[in-house]
Amino acid sequence: MSQSSNANRIQKGILAIDQQLYDFIENEVLPKVGVDSDSYWSGFEKVIKEFTPRNKALLATRDKIQAQIDQWHLQHPAKDGNIDYPAYKAFLQEIGYLLPEGDDFKVSTENVDDEIAHIAGPQLVVPVRNARYALNATNARWGSLYDALYGTDVISDENGQEAKGGYNPTRGAAVVAYAKQFLDENFALASGSYNDATGFKVVDGKLEIVQGDSSTELKDAEKFVGFVGDAESPTGILLKNNGLHAEIQIDANHPVGKDDPAHIKDVLLESAITAIQDCEDQSCRRCRRKSGSVSQLAWSHEW
Secondary structure, three states: OEOOOOOOEEEEOOEEEEHHHHHHHHHHHHHHHOOOHHHHHHHHHHHHHHHHHHHHHHHHHHHHHHHHHHHHHHHOOOEOOEOOHHHHHHHHHHOOOOOOOOOOOOOOOOOOOHHHHOOOOOEEEEEOOOHHHHHHHHHOOEEEHHHHHHHOOOOOOOOOOOOOOOOOHHHHHHHHHHHHHHHHHHOOEOOOOHHHOOEEEEEOOEEEEEEOOEEEEEOOHHHEEEEEEEOOEEEEEEEEEOOEEEEEEEOOOOOOHHHOOOOEEEEEEEOOOEEEEEOOOOHHHHHHHHHOOHHHHOHHHHO
16 A cells, blocks of 8 residues: 555555545445444554565565575576486575474464365465456356366367367267266266256255156265256256365256256356465466466366
């Protein structure tokens, strides 16, 4: 926060607050959390006063260490693609980048969100000042399994399954087969396979999978979380495995769903668990690596 003021900033103590941020906090945040304006901004000012000097000192230390590392590499260029690792390690210990290994210890935490503490899944880190990256990360929260399979080499190009040109029905059939195998493995039925499913319905809070003239249920009923639409003909079935959700989307009028015996048009997977807004400049590079692929591929690493 700068102490300089201009037409687009609101002055609160030493804080010069961007008008949009100020309006958001005042009109949308504070009324919902029950904190009065003066208490919030005075508390925020205390945090800035206390931690800004610490942050500046830490950043200065980081810059100093990075300069030392850069200089070491200039003075000790790699030979045949290799560096002297024992010497490098000794140098990193000398400048305090690596510290001696301490005694065993345990750490306990409280009040940590499940998304951080208990759910195994990708946590996207994006620079807070790049709106496009933040939007990509938000959209990556859920991803289409069908799209991910069709657009990547998870499905091979062999046997007429090429992804070139327009829509390839042979590749599409391979995608559906893979997705139903995924459902069989992670949300097993008491009998039969999702390949046998001709419909879904919810009876007395339990999921029933119709298989022609008969029906079955999930082998583990607790994996059924909820549904969208009418219980007799839902348009969405929400399941959960290892803390991650999957939604079976149903639409008899959809180009894919109309040809499926159970009218499944897609399976959406919870791909990324969080979208962390980071003020660290290095997050830009991490985000570039992640934002282009996570919505298609992250699902495969956690299920």
